[in-house]
Amino acid sequence: MIGQIALLIILLLPAVAGFVGYLIGKKSERNRDLFNIIITGIEFLIVILLYKEVSNAPVNLFISDIMGTGLHLKLDIFRYIFVWISSFIWFLTTMYSTQYLIKYKNRNRYYAFFMLTLASTIGIFLSENILNLFTFFEIMSFTSYALIIHDEDQYALDAGKIYIGMAIAGGMVLLMGLFLLYEYTGVLNITEIGEKLIQLGNIKYLISFLIIVGFGVKASIVPLHVWVSKVYPAAPTPASAILSGVLLKTGLFGILITTQYLMQGDFMISAVILILGLMNMFIGGLLALFQRNIKRILAYSGMSQAGYILVGIGLMGVLKENKLIAVYGTLYHIINHALFKVLLFMGTGIIYMVLHEVSINQIKGFGKHKQGLKIVFLVGFLAIIGMPGFNGFISKTLLHEALAEAGHRYPNIGLTIAGMIFTISSSFTVAYMLKIFITVFMENDEKYKGQFKEPICKRALLPMVVLSVAVIYIGMRPETVLTIIDQAIKNFGVDGEIEIHFYTFNNIKASLFTIGLGVGIYVIFVRKYLRKKDGNSSFYVNPSLNWFNLERNVYEPSLMAIFTSTSVVFHVIDRGVVNFVHYTSNKVNKFSGMQIKRDSYGQIKDSYVEMNSLKDFLNKLAKNMNSLTYSVFIVATILVVTLVMLTF
């Protein structure tokens, strides 16, 4: 009972707080900031306290009549991981936001939507009814839109347009999937759909495809990733952090639900997800190499990291009953990515707060003498590249093991290539992170020395320190997280625990090899090819700007073509009847205007007027009536004609 109430509280508290905070903010900004921090803190606290209850048994809550189908919430350990990470990240980001946004406008609106987004995100992870999940998913799209366009400049508005457009289009595709799903299975509860769906024929692939496309927009799956590179740089940094840290996970959560619950780990779908994951990994990593805006690098990096998680999800299905290790790897990486990516975004935000610039050509050498920032950024850097001792190492090792396992079970060339892509993508990660780190924190630029002492408030640094500690802690002691995941694996229909020693010679060697390869790519490719000398100074170029671009070369022209052509057709239909009537009536008028004997007619008419005024009056009346009755008559005639045509 307490668990159920707590469930409702963690869902509603942020939503209500959003409105209350808005009202408080009208009076006092300080109080509102404090209020929001406290609320997210309470939220996080409740989530922590819920752990005991949830680890005993899943908490279920059903309220009938809401939205016709009822609101069905469920919290088991698997969902708990997502809820926990969301509330944790939100708590830290709220704290960070209060500092970051000091010079921004419309703060009140920002916080209201920030809290609403939290509520909807929690709602997504809690929903057991897939229709509820969809509802929260759509709410999240809209509320996060308000965060993204916060700057209200043209760039942000354009980015927002792409974001909301793709979100709605994705939502519609998802909804189409749900229509079919409900039509064919008649149930909406996620755990019940699977049994029914699996009995269907090929339609189930269509259904799961549509659902995955819907979630894939948020998860930035190739080729639905075009919004990523626009939206992340446009949004205020805390919003980007949330986008990458948590909202990305909602999409992945949806895909995980679809493949594992709805499709019961179907091999085909999982293989497709695996391939998509590899593509994401590789393309995201490659594009990140070229970028010069740190936020855009991190955006593509998020896409690449989503690829790792997708690979994990795909492997779950591919490995079937041996999926244990893939489950561990996926869930672990979801947690890890949230931690280190938010940390990196926060670091970038600090730079932006001081300089209002995040292009590495401009901010070169900014961090050389800022030791605190340098250290936390270094932690994030080492974590994301999977350096032993940091959390990224654990999950990447797990995922790599899973991939190796798959290669072991299905020895074929595809999985060998997959393994290579995995390694290369990981080394891309090393290379683009090195690009940021060396340019910003290692190079020397006199103009950034000794100034900017304007202290960054502790409140902005504290969340970063907390994240850094978390990153190192679960890197050094992976068993803390693994014990939690232990309980979640039974949700995936497998049992057992994994016995894995992370810090073995082989694992470390593999990791160091990847890092070495990454350094090589950095030195050979990034330094030599992307860096141009201009006198004493050097700068990076981005040749990929001129490459084939999905958005510019495919989506936009085809959409425009469809739009224009259909518009023309419909305009013709729209004006059709009216124009036709006008045309015929003009013709008829012309015809009726013809006079056989002009002169005599005129004479008669003239005398007519003089002689008989009553008749004239009637005549006038008839004339006035004419225009009206005439048109009625014409419309009726047309209808009769269509009628006759229909009959015969």
Next chain:
Amino acid sequence: MEPIILIPIILPFLLGIAGTKILFKGEKIKTFYVISAVTINLLALIGILNIEGAKAFHLLKINPFLDIYFKIDKLGILFALLASILWIFTTFYSLAYMKHEGKEERFFVFFILTLGITLGIAFSGNLFTLYIFYELLTLATFPLVIHAGTKEALYSGRKYLIYSLGGATVALLGMILLFSISNSLNFVEGGVLGTVNIDNPKLLLTIYMVMFLGFGVKAAIVPFHSWLPAAMVAPTPVSSLLHAVAVVKSGIFVLVRVCYFVFGAETIRQIHGNIYTSVLVFITILLGSLLALHQENLKKRLAYSTISQLGYIVLGIILLNENALIGGLLHLVNHAVIKITLFFCVGAIYFMTHKKNINEIKGIGKQMPVTMTCFSIASISLIGIPPTNGFVSKWYLALGGLTENKIIFPIILLLSAFLTAAYLLPIVVTAFFHGEEKKDIKKLDPPIKMLVPIILLTGITIFLGLFPNVLLHYIKSIVENLV
């Protein structure tokens, strides 16, 4: 006791005519009179619905065809209550809005009259009675459409008359032909043709198409839709109530009567009437949404949006299965609530700032936060995003389409929903997020009489989205006897 059911229909007539004297007696009297007129009528309506006993009454019966017959059934009640309740909202809104339009007295006389006629349509017991009220509706709303008295208004009014009267005439032809087959035009659940042997399906199909197109004119079915955007010259309360609710919904209501109470779902299936009509409905839905994108004028944009949304409802009607009809009737109610809210908001903008185009309303969300927030919620609902009422009806419509095993229906719905987003969200975005920063923003939210209806209607939008079950069960109870 039977004639008592005429009260809600006749009362507005009497009050309207009496209004020609009373309304001129001063501001306060006018306000009081108009508000009490619509409220009393709603109360009378509710009172009658609560009376036990016979709910049918022959006013005048010359022969089986010329028979003025009233009957109260569940569908009629739904429509009557919807109209009466929205009428009250509009009354409050118009009392404030019409001040700047002038000639309020004339407006309110016809405004009250129209209520009676709409209720007459709701409670008609046979097609002939329905036809009479249908024609009366055109005539009574004509003065409202041409209220401004400008050349453009007169032109649009004429267009409106021609389309409506023309359509009704064609429908009359269908009625006469049908009567020759069935010998009865009384509304019977399941259709009067149930017992008649269909020996000439082609003739029957012709009759069906004629009636569908004839009555479809008021439901703005393409290609007979262009009176609707033209009629947007009318004052906003008229546009909102008459062209998003009373007139167009009367058209829809008549189509429901024709399809399910005269022909019957089975018969239409046999004569394949639904196939021909569905093509028109496809075009209607897409044309409305797509052309709405091209409109700069806010009211015109909403007018095209109405065309598309009416297409949804008609789609629900012609799919001839339970889910679809539930969706259609739900959308009849939901669209009424949503569209009236949108119109009220646009009217409020015009009332306060005299702006009516999209490019003029940059940053207006900061001046009129409440109005534009309501507009945003209503827009989201019209797109069909949960948890608002627009989603519920879309859900049933799509399921209805799938029940017919035609995946194209939900695809069209979703495509149109996306276009809906494309033409409504820019308004919201322009209003809230464009425009330069101003330090002290003058608050321009409209007077309380306009604002309260907007807020309440938005509340209803969300309420019906979160708790659709009461309405849903009622509509289900209507539908289960029909399909």
